[in-house]
Amino acid sequence: MSQSLICAGVWFRYHRKGAWILQDFSHNFAAGITLIQGASGCGKSTLLRLLAGYLTPGQGHVTIPSGGPPTQPSFQRGSLGYVFQQLNLLPLATVERNLELAGRLGGISSKEIGARTARWLQLLGLEPFARRLPTTLSGGQQQRAAIARALVKEPQVLLLDEPTSGLDDLNTEVIACALRDYAAGGRICVVSSHDHRLATLADETLDFNRFLPLEGHLRALV
């Protein structure tokens, strides 16, 4: 069994007659942190959704470390953590309940959830906000809570879409530390970002600007 997340000859477009977002993309995402960099619209978020199984490739296939496609509900529930750019938390549940819900659906025992919730809330500096609703938190706190929600399952694959966009240096550093801590356990972490503060974090960096048409590529360079 391979310990990497494999993309093999993936083609994808959102509409049948639309332009291809990804064309024959192949890559092995090994354990550690992979940073995907590129200008807006180059397909970073699309690739993360394909890796999560939230989108299905037009051609080619994505294979999860345990084999099979990422669309398997057991993989999405138990082995995948995903942090969206925004709207990551259920608005009517407290931060603690958001984490508990994710853990429960991941099949973790209540005792273990309690311990993990406490640990990740502490690591991300969210202990004082555990019983607060997401709407009462700042942007940075919400983003940290979203990462805690993804990490509480301690998933095999963690996918983060622009986790630090709009955050200050302190929040970015807290998140970077948490990710480093998580990836040290031999897990796969793919981060899509154009935040240069995360450049030092990556074990591997993928430049997605190369998928842009020439004109767009030049504009990105400028």
Add this chain to the structure above:
Amino acid sequence: MKPLILIVSYLWKDTCARWFEQPGSLLARCSVTALLVAVSTVILVSLHMLERSLRERLERFGLNTLLVREMVTSYDPELLPTGERVDRLAPLAGSGTTLRLRQLLPRAQSEWQTDLGILSYSSRAPGPLVELLANESPLICLSTSWPEQAQVRVSVNQQVGVAVVRRPSEALRPLVNEHLLLVPQGWLPEEERKGYVDTYVFLRDPEALPMAQIVEAVQTLYAKERRTPQIQSALSLIQAWEVLKERQRQWRGWLAIVLGFALALVFGSIAVLEFRQNLFVTALLRSFGVPALWLWARQWIENGLLANLAAIIAIGSVWGLHATLFGALGFPRTVIWPTGANPYFGVEVAMVLIWVNIGALLSSLPVAAGLRLPVGKTLN
């Protein structure tokens, strides 16, 4: 089990929050359902009550009864010197019991100022009346409500007599609405001379020819003689009953279609709007691993809950207003029928509830279609 409880608890909280934030959508759904269900219930219960009253009339009239009425005046060329007419229906005697009476034109008054119709019988051939005749008086007051054996003082014009109260027998039941006075022929000679309605009551024996053939024979007899008496049998009531049953079926069908589709449209439109508003939260839940089926079931249960609640309130309200509503329409004011049946627990109301639920189910289908969209495209 625990994840299910957590998800259900969250979805319930989400639903309540939505209701609280947008009470208009809640009220719109409930009021449209209540209105449609109330109208449907009134129509179906009315039809049910019409059917019941027709069935009661049929039971009172009797399936084997034939009633023939013909006006006789003093100038009738067929009148015999005795003042009687030829008994045309005498051949029917072999097929059942016949009773011939004269319905007189004036009305009698009881001592309690009650109006009574008057029929005179032949004391020479009282037929089935024998068992009703009393020793105390030849006058009989047939009543469905006054105490039996009671003696009632009755007056017709200047003539006064005492009648004994009796319950109408099977043969006389079609003639009696509430009270009727039977007098022997000759008790009101002047009134009989002015004219009367020659009234035949025929009760068919079970072994005799079918009622339809007897009615046809009687009609043919009178048609040949170019006479037009009033011929009344259970056949016309049965026909009317069947027409009513057919109409009931049609109404049930149309109401089912209107109710089901109207609810599906109203609930479905609101469900789609709310689904679009909550698209991201729904997608987020799905990204957590919540099955789309649960999210669809939430919509179905929500719609079903509101629709059933509004429907039950509407049915209960119609039931509560039954006496006022149906009393004004000329129906009995009591909800429970003498047989113990309650139209609000009948098949009609069950059908309304079934279609309310089908409407609620149909209304959740657009949400099911929306949930087929991949999470990745929703969050795009």
